[in-house]
C-alpha cells in the first residue's frame with residue numbers, strides 16, 4: 001500500500017561531526033534532497049558548536065537525545081553502534097524513519113538491509129529502522145546482483161584493501177601524522193590501530209571472532225547473503241586495512257552456476273545503474289582508489305576468467321568505490337530518496353502495511 005510523502009520533510013544527521021556524518025550532509029545538499037529543515041546531532045563533545053552548511057547558514061549542533069527526534073521525519077545515523085542501539089528505537093517510536101550506518105541492526109530479522117540499486121523493494125515493510133550495509137559489502141553488491149540474475153552464483157571469495165577513512169576522522173589524522181613522522185625520521189605512534197598503518201597492511205579490521213575471522217570479514221559473509229536473498233551463498237573474506245585515505249578496493253573471485261565469459265560479465269556490470277567498467281589493462285586502465293574518491297559510482301575492472309574453476313564458471317575482478325560515499329553516506333541518502341519517491345517515509349505499520357506484506361519483488 002503506498003504511503004504519502006510529507007510535503008515538508010525534516011531531516012537529521014546523527015554523528016554529523018564525524019567523517020561519514022559530514023559526507024551525509026554534503027550528499028544531501030549535492031542531491032538537493034527535498035527537505036525543508038536540516039538538523040545536526042552529535043554527542044556532548046560537539047553540542048552547541050556551530051557548523052557552516054552551504055545554503056543553510058550556520059547550524060548549531062544539538063545533543064542527540066531521545067526527545068531530540070520529535071518532529072524529525074528521517075534521521076541518517078552514523079554515530080557508532082552503541083548510539084544506534086540506544087537512540088534508533090527512540091527515534092522510530094517518535095515517528096522518525098532511521099537509516100542507520102552502524103552494524104547494530106543489519107542482521108536483525110525484519111530490518112531491511114538495503115543497497116539502493118540492488119534490493120530497494122525490501123524497504124517497503126520497514127518499521128522505522130533501516131540498515132545501511134557495511135562499506136565493503138556495499139560496493140560488491142551491484143556487480144554480484146548482475147551475476148546472480150544472469151548466471152547464478154555459488155561461491156564468492158573477497159579480499160579487501162580498505163581505506164583508513166572507514167575508521168573515522170581520527171584514523172585519517174593518524175595516517176597523516178605517521179607519514180610526517182616517517183619523513184622526519186621520528187617513530188610512528190599508533191593509537192587508533194594496534195600497529196602503525198603508515199607503510200603497512202593490517203589484516204585486522206574490527207574484532208576477532210571465535211572462528212578466526214574478523215567481524216568485518218564476517219559482515220561481508222552475512223550481509224551479502226541477506227542483501228542478495230541467497231541465504232546459502234558460500235562466501236569467504238580477508239579484510240585488510242591499507243594506508244589509503246579514501247576508497248576501498250576489493251579482489252573478488254566468483255564461482256557461477258552457469259558459464260560466463262569476461263566479455264559478457266563486463267556487459268552485465270556496465271548495465272547496472274551506478275556501475276562503471278574500467279577495463280583496458282594494456283592501456284593501464286583499471287579502477288584506482290584515488291580516482292574513485294569523491295564519486296558515488298562503483299568501478300569494476302581487471303575482469304578475467306578464473307581458470308581454477310572448470311567450465312568457464314570462474315570469474316575474477318577488481319572493485320573500487322568511495323567508502324564514505326557509496327559505501328556509506330550516498331547509499332543512505334539514496335535509500336531516503338527511494339522512501340520519498342515511493343511514499344514509504346513513514347513505517348509500514350503507520351502506513352497500514354503488515355510486516356512481510358506482499359508486493360516485494362525479491363530482487
Ligand code: A2P
Pocket residue numbers: 014015016017018019020021041042043044045046047064078079080083167168169170
Ligand atoms: P562528536 O563529534 O560530538 O563526538 P567518527 O566516526 O568520524 O569518529 O565520528 C563519530 C560521530 O559520532 C561524531 O559525529 C560523534 O560526535 C558522534 N558520536 C559519538 N558518540 C556519540 C553519542 N553518544 N551520541 C551522539 N553522537 C555521537
